[in-house]
Amino acid sequence: MTETEGGMGHRLLRMVGRSPSESHRTATPLELLFDLTFVVAFGLASSQFSHFVAEGHILPALVGFTFAMFAVCWAWINFSWFASAYDTDDWFFRVTTMVQMIGVIVLALGLPAVFSSLDEGLPVDNDVMVVGYVVMRLAMIAQWSRAAIQDPKRRSTALTYVKYIAIAQAGWIVLAILDLPAAATFGIATLLFAVEFAGPVLAERKNGGTPWNAHHIAERYGLLAIIALGESIFGTIAAVSALVEEQDWTVEAVLIVVAGVGLTFGLWWSYFIMPSGAILAKHRQRSHVWGYSHILVYASIAATGAGLHVAAYVIEGEAAIGSVGAVLAVAIPILVFSAALYGMYTFLMHETDPFHLALFVGTILVLAAGVALAALGLDLGVCLLVLTAAPAVTVVGYETIGHRHAVQALERATR
Numbered sequence: 136m137t138e139t140e141g142g143m144g145h146r147l148l149r150m151v152g153r154s155p156s157e158s159h160r161t162a163t164p165l166e167l168l169f170d171l172t173f174v175v176a177f178g179l180a181s182s183q184f185s186h187f188v189a190e191g192h193i194l195p196a197l198v199g200f201t202f203a204m205f206a207v208c209w210a211w212i213n214f215s216w217f218a219s220a221y222d223t224d225d226w227f228f229r230v231t232t233m234v235q236m237i238g239v240i241v242l243a244l245g246l247p248a249v250f251s252s253l254d255e256g257l258p259v260d261n262d263v264m265v266v267g268y269v270v271m272r273l274a275m276i277a278q279w280s281r282a283a284i285q286d287p288k289r290r291s292t293a294l295t296y297v298k299y300i301a302i303a304q305a306g307w308i309v310l311a312i313l314d315l316p317a318a319a320t321f322g323i324a325t326l327l328f329a330v331e332f333a334g335p336v337l338a339e340r341k342n343g344g345t346p347w348n349a350h351h352i353a354e355r356y357g358l359l360a361i362i363a364l365g366e367s368i369f370g371t372i373a374a375v376s377a378l379v380e381e382q383d384w385t386v387e388a389v390l391i392v393v394a395g396v397g398l399t400f401g402l403w404w405s406y407f408i409m410p411s412g413a414i415l416a417k418h419r420q421r422s423h424v425w426g427y428s429h430i431l432v433y434a435s436i437a438a439t440g441a442g443l444h445v446a447a448y449v450i451e452g453e454a455a456i457g458s459v460g461a462v463l464a465v466a467i468p469i470l471v472f473s474a475a476l477y478g479m480y481t482f483l484m485h486e487t488d489p490f491h492l493a494l495f496v497g498t499i500l501v502l503a504a505g506v507a508l509a510a511l512g513l514d515l516g517v518c519l520l521v522l523t524a525a526p527a528v529t530v531v532g533y534e535t536i537g538h539r540h541a542v543q544a545l546e547r548a549t550r
Contacts, residue, residue: 371395
């Protein structure tokens with residue numbers, strides 16, 4: 136129990152790091168509040184993505200969505216790892232968290248301008264988005280600077296974070312000022328993201344790294360996955376609402392409800408098969424690849440929801456693409472999710488399971504069947520219902536055979 140929990144208010148405490156082996160460490164109310172801002176960010180990114188995909192403007196949609204998801208997810212990742220190591224829950228920690236929440240909202244509000252400028256072939260209008268991102272990152276500089284002062288044992292680690300975050304933010308500000316064409320903007324942005332990604336890798340090599348808690352981190356990542364899955368529910372509601380408005384309640388409307396909820400449930404079930412906390416507690420050095428790979432996971436989950444929203448546009452007759460395009464807009468993100476999930480599992484365990492290859496091939500075949508049925512002219516609801524079986528391949532495989540493989544692999548990995 137911290138002093139704050141003991142009823143002494145939220146006065147300043149020394150930021151010396153929490154125990155990485157602290158038992159029963161769970162997400163705090165402040166962390167859950169912080170995550171709510173990402174509901175907005177994921178929602179706006181998915182909404183813009185689905186709108187431009189439905190219009191047939193695939194390239195600007197993909198570029199804008201990729202840029203947005205990297206920025207949003209990276210900001211969340213940085214806060215969550217810092218909080219896992221240094222959460223004091225005093226007034227300074229709370230206020231800087233609030234500043235980061237403001238930054239997330241500002242970043243999200245800047246997304247429509249980014250997508251529109253990409254679609255029109257103009258220089259990327261990322262001014263508002265960069266302002267929001269920099270606000271978040273400056274708050275993190277303040278947090279890491281405080282850790283550097285109050286935790287002398289890990290001062291070099293904290294200052295490494297400060298240095299790389301500051302360099303990257305200077306780059307983002309210059310990039311926004313220059314007003315460059317899209318190709319140049321994203322070329323430089325790639326370099327800046329490389330700087331951002333390199334910072335934690337280099338910092339955590341010093342003095343044993345920060346005292347983050349493996350089970351807490353695994354829970355935090357899982358909670359954000361659930362938030363991203365909310366986009367699939369929203370996409371389902373949009374698709375069914377459009378169909379009911381056009382045709383009243385029909386069999387196809389019911390099929391889309393079942394498909395949307397089934398997909399969401401299947402992705403959730405599949406994700407939580409991974410024993411992330413237990414592996415990270417034993418092999419902390421595997422955290423970077425595991426943590427960074429989640430950007431693909433979150434983006435693919437949000438894109439699945441966007442794909443269901445594309446289906447709504449098709450049903451309403453407001454899309455330039457047809458049923459095949461709508462089914463592909465759902466199938467491709469599911470494929471990316473499955474590939475990322477199996478890749479992360481293989482990396483965490485440091486071994487390959489041939490059974491997983493069979494399950495992945497089965498997933499691909501189900502997705503291909505859904506697209507093929509759309510090409511043959513079957514109702515959109517039927518095609519989406521077929522796609523629901525894609526994550527179910529992993530779920531059924533795990534519940535029948537795979538769980539025994541997982542237990543054995545976990546025993547080998549944690550010896």
